[in-house]
Amino acid sequence: MKLLPTKPLRLPRLRTYVPAPTDPKIFWFNSERDDIVNDVVRRILERYQSDEDIELCLNDAAYNEIRRHEARTDEGAKNRLEYWRGIVRRLSRMSSEGRQETLRECATKMAYDVAGNFDPRVYKFAAKAVPGLLTAVMNPSSVMRSLLDSGARLDELVAAQGPIEKLRNLQRKGTIVLAPTHCSNLDSIAIAWVLLREGLSPVVYGAGKNLFSNPIISFFMHNLGAYRVDRRIKATLYKDVLKSYSSVMIERGYHSLFFPGGTRSRSGAIERRLKLGLAGSGIDAFSRNHSRGIKRPVYFVPATINYALVLEAETLIDDHLKEAGRHRYIIEDDEFSRVERWISFFSRFRALESACVIRFGEPMDPFGNRVDDEGRSLAPDGRTIDPMTYVTRRGQAVVDHARDAAYTRELGESIAHSYGVETVAMPTQLLAHVIFRRMVRATPGLDLFARLRHRGDIAIPVEELAADLGNTRDALLGLEQRGRIHVDALLRRESPMRILERCLATWDGYHLRPVAKIVSGSVLAEDPNLLLYYANRLRGFAVELSGANEADRAAARDIEVMELRT
Amino acid sequence: MSRVAVLGGGSFGRALAIQVARSGRVVTLWSRQPRDPAHANVRSTTRIAEVGQAELVFVAAPSIHIDGLAQEVGHYLDGTHLLVHVSRGLIGSDLTTLTQRLRSSTPCRRVGVLAGPLVARALAEGEPGGAIVGSLFPEVTEAVREAIGGPTMRIYGTSDVVGVEIASAMVGLFALGIGYAQGRGFGPATTAMLATRGMAEAMRVGVACGATERTFSGLAGFGDLMAAVAGDGRPESLFGRALAEGLPLPEAAARAGAFVEGAGIAAQVTAFAERHGLEAPISAGMAALLSGRASGSAVLAQLMSRPVRGE
Numbered sequence: 097m098k099l100l101p102t103k104p105l106r107l108p109r110l111r112t113y114v115p116a117p118t119d120p121k122i123f124w125f126n127s128e129r130d131d132i133v134n135d136v137v138r139r140i141l142e143r144y145q146s147d148e149d150i151e152l153c154l155n156d157a158a159y160n161e162i163r164r165h166e167a168r169t170d171e172g173a174k175n176r177l178e179y180w181r182g183i184v185r186r187l188s189r190m191s192s193e194g195r196q197e198t199l200r201e202c203a204t205k206m207a208y209d210v211a212g213n214f215d216p217r218v219y220k221f222a223a224k225a226v227p228g229l230l231t232a233v234m235n236p237s238s239v240m241r242s243l244l245d246s247g248a249r250l251d252e253l254v255a256a257q258g259p260i261e262k263l264r265n266l267q268r269k270g271t272i273v274l275a276p277t278h279c280s281n282l283d284s285i286a287i288a289w290v291l292l293r294e295g296l297s298p299v300v301y302g303a304g305k306n307l308f309s310n311p312i313i314s315f316f317m318h319n320l321g322a323y324r325v326d327r328r329i330k331a332t333l334y335k336d337v338l339k340s341y342s343s344v345m346i347e348r349g350y351h352s353l354f355f356p357g358g359t360r361s362r363s364g365a366i367e368r369r370l371k372l373g374l375a376g377s378g379i380d381a382f383s384r385n386h387s388r389g390i391k392r393p394v395y396f397v398p399a400t401i402n403y404a405l406v407l408e409a410e411t412l413i414d415d416h417l418k419e420a421g422r423h424r425y426i427i428e429d430d431e432f433s434r435v436e437r438w439i440s441f442f443s444r445f446r447a448l449e450s451a452c453v454i455r456f457g458e459p460m461d462p463f464g465n466r467v468d469d470e471g472r473s474l475a476p477d478g479r480t481i482d483p484m485t486y487v488t489r490r491g492q493a494v495v496d497h498a499r500d501a502a503y504t505r506e507l508g509e510s511i512a513h514s515y516g517v518e519t520v521a522m523p524t525q526l527l528a529h530v531i532f533r534r535m536v537r538a539t540p541g542l543d544l545f546a547r548l549r550h551r552g553d554i555a556i557p558v559e560e561l562a563a564d565l566g567n568t569r570d571a572l573l574g575l576e577q578r579g580r581i582h583v584d585a586l587l588r589r590e591s592p593m594r595i596l597e598r599c600l601a602t603w604d605g606y607h608l609r610p611v612a613k614i615v616s617g618s619v620l621a622e623d624p625n626l627l628l629y630y631a632n633r634l635r636g637f638a639v640e641l642s643g644a645n646e647a648d649r650a651a652a653r654d655i656e657v658m659e660l661r662t
Numbered sequence: 663m664s665r666v667a668v669l670g671g672g673s674f675g676r677a678l679a680i681q682v683a684r685s686g687r688v689v690t691l692w693s694r695q696p697r698d699p700a701h702a703n704v705r706s707t708t709r710i711a712e713v714g715q716a717e718l719v720f721v722a723a724p725s726i727h728i729d730g731l732a733q734e735v736g737h738y739l740d741g742t743h744l745l746v747h748v749s750r751g752l753i754g755s756d757l758t759t760l761t762q763r764l765r766s767s768t769p770c771r772r773v774g775v776l777a778g779p780l781v782a783r784a785l786a787e788g789e790p791g792g793a794i795v796g797s798l799f800p801e802v803t804e805a806v807r808e809a810i811g812g813p814t815m816r817i818y819g820t821s822d823v824v825g826v827e828i829a830s831a832m833v834g835l836f837a838l839g840i841g842y843a844q845g846r847g848f849g850p851a852t853t854a855m856l857a858t859r860g861m862a863e864a865m866r867v868g869v870a871c872g873a874t875e876r877t878f879s880g881l882a883g884f885g886d887l888m889a890a891v892a893g894d895g896r897p898e899s900l901f902g903r904a905l906a907e908g909l910p911l912p913e914a915a916a917r918a919g920a921f922v923e924g925a926g927i928a929a930q931v932t933a934f935a936e937r938h939g940l941e942a943p944i945s946a947g948m949a950a951l952l953s954g955r956a957s958g959s960a961v962l963a964q965l966m967s968r969p970v971r972g973e
Contacts (some may be wrong), residue, residue, distance in 0.1 A: 502797075502821075619780075
C-alpha cells in the first residue's frame, strides 16, 4: 500500500466536457476549481491582514508541520521539512509583501490539496456499476444475475425515507447542506447511492484522508467531488482553508454534505454534541451571499443513517470503552479496510429486509425554520418570512461572525433535535436494548465496566426474552405514534420470536465473537460490548421503553445515567 | 434612532419603559388595558401589531402568559427583532427557559434575558445600579445597553443564557424564602445561611441544565440576592413576609403587588432535582411550605437536621 501514489489518480482529459443545462452544479466543478481556490486564498488573506497575524499564522503552521514531518522518514517528508524550516528561517527577515506572498503560497498549496475533482465519466460509470458491484459483493453466489438486474437487491437493502420529493424541488431552488448522523465509513457510500437512486443531486463532502488510502475508493471519491480533509494537519491555517473551502462551495451553490458528529460515533449512540464548524460555513455562505445581494437560499437537511449491522462495530465500541477515542482519532486498521469483512457483512443482510434505512428529516433554513415545498421559510404560525431578516441589522444585510457563531449553535440544537425524532429503530438495536436491560437488572449496583465483564453468564429463557421484546416493541410503537421516533418495518410487523431469530442470525457469523446465542432454551448475552453498542442507539428512550416492571424501570434509569461519552 | 417596545404594563414593564424614555428614545408600551404613559416619550397602546415597529422588544410578562403572548406578538415579528425577557419564571418540571420558549413560538432567534438587582422602584427613580443580559448574540446585549444603559445603569453581558435564567428564577425563590425567614424574626446568620446554601443549590441545578458556575456568583446570582437580602422591597420579599404573618396565599400574593414566580419555581425545581438525582433541600422545603404540606418550623427543623458534609 505504501508504494502507491498518495495523490489521487485522475483520468486523462481527452476533450473538454461541456455540461448540459440540466446537469447538477457539480458538473461545472472542474471549470470553476481555480476560481474556487482563488476565492479561498483571497478569504485567507482578508482574514490575516496585519504583519503580526501573518507571522503568528505562518509560525503556527510551520511548527505543526515540522513536528508532523519529523516523525516520518520518506523522501516527500524530507522535502516538506526543508520547505517549512526555510520559512521559519526567513520569516523574521521578510518584508510585509514577502510575508503576504508566503501566506498566499501556503494557502494556495493547501487549498489545491483540499480541492477535489469531478469527472462526469466516473460519475456515469459509478452510477451504472456501483449497484451491480455492491449487489455482487452482497450475494456472491449470483454474481451474474446481480449484475444483470443491478440495483434491484440493493434497493431493498438500502431504504430511503422522508420528504424526498420536497428535496428534489428544493435542490433546484437553493443549496442543500446534508447533515447526517455518522457511525460507519459506509455512510458516505450509502448516502451517495441513495441520492443517485432518488434523483437527487450528488453532494460534495470532505472525506478524511485515511479514506483515500484505499486506491479504488480514493479514485472514486476524488473524482466524484469529495475534498480531502487531512486530520493529521493541525495548523490553524489549514483549518481556516477547510472552512473557507466549504463556505465558498456552498456560496457558489454546490450541494454539500458534512457529518456534524465529526467522526463516527464510537458508542453507537445518536450524536448529541455536534461539531459545527461546517454548519457555520453554511450560515457564513448565506450571509455573505445576501450581503452582496445574491438571494440564493441555503437548506439544511438533517438525516439519520440507521444500520441493522455496523461494519466497524467492534472496533468502535472497543475504542469507546478504552476511552482512547481522542488518541486514536483516525483508525486506519478497522474492518473497513478488510475485504472479507465486507463480504460477510453484506451477506448477513439477507436475513433482514432493510439493512440500512436512511431517513431524511424536514429541511430547515439556516436559522432552524421549517421551509415549505417551494423553499420559503415558515414562521411558527405558518406565515412565510424572509430568511434575510436574520442577517439584517438596521436595514442592512451584514456579515457578523459573532452573530453567525450564535446562529450556528442554535442550528446545532435544531439538528440534534431532528436526529432524535428522525431515528429509525432497527430490530438489532431493540433486541440488544432488551438484553442489555436484563444484564443491568441482573447486576444491580455495578458500574458499567464491571457489568461488561459478565461475558456469557447471563441467561434469559427464550420465551421470557421474546415477551420482553414484544412489550418493549409496543412501548416503542407508542413513542412512534407520538412522533418521537420511527420504527423499521420488519420490527413493526414480525412476531417477537421471529425478530429474535432473525437478529441472532444477522449477528451470527459476522461479528468475530457471537453477540448472543441460544443455549438450551436460553439466550446467553455473549458479547456485552457489542450489545452495549447496539443498545446505545435507544439509550435516551430507556425509561420510556421500560414498561411497568419496577426492576426494568430501575435498570432503565441506570442505563440513562450511565457515564458515556458519545 | 431605533425604536424600543415593552410588552406588559405591570409595574416592572412600566419602569423599563420609563428608563428607556429617559434617554430620549420613543418607546411603545403595550398592555391589554390602556395605561397612563407616565413620560412624554412613552407611547401607550393596546394594539399588539405596533410592537412590530420596534427593533428591540422587552417582554415583561409572567411565565404563565408567555406562550400565548409570544404566539400573539409572533405574527408581527421576524428575524430582525431582538427579544429580551425579564421574567424570573421557568416552564414545567424540565425547567424550559423562557428564551427557549420565545425561540420556538416566535420567528425571532436573537433573544436574551435581562436579570440582576433590578427593581421597579429603583429603575423608575433612576438610582445607580446594574444588570446583566444573557444572550448568545452580542448585538442583543449592545441593544439593551443602548436602550436602558447610561449614567445610572451599567449593563453587563454573558453568553451563559441558561445560567442567567436559572439563577434569576432561583434567586426569586430564595428572596421569597428569606423574606419569610425575616418575617419570622430570624437574624442575619439565618439569612446568610439560606442565601449561601441556596445559591449552592441553584448552582447544582444550573450546571445540570448546562450553565456555568461562575454566572451564579455574578449579578444574576449573588448580586441579585444581595439586593433582596438588603431589602430592596421586591415583590418576592413582600410575599414571603406576608406568608410569615400567616396570611393565606391569595392575600400574600395581593400584598406583593406583582406576579411572584417563586411559588411555582419551588415545586418545578424539586421535581427536576428528583429526576436528575440532585440535592435541592431548600427548594423541596419551600415547595412543602408553599403547598401547605409542612409548617415553617417543620421545614426549618428538617433542613437543620440534614447530615453535614464538606461545603
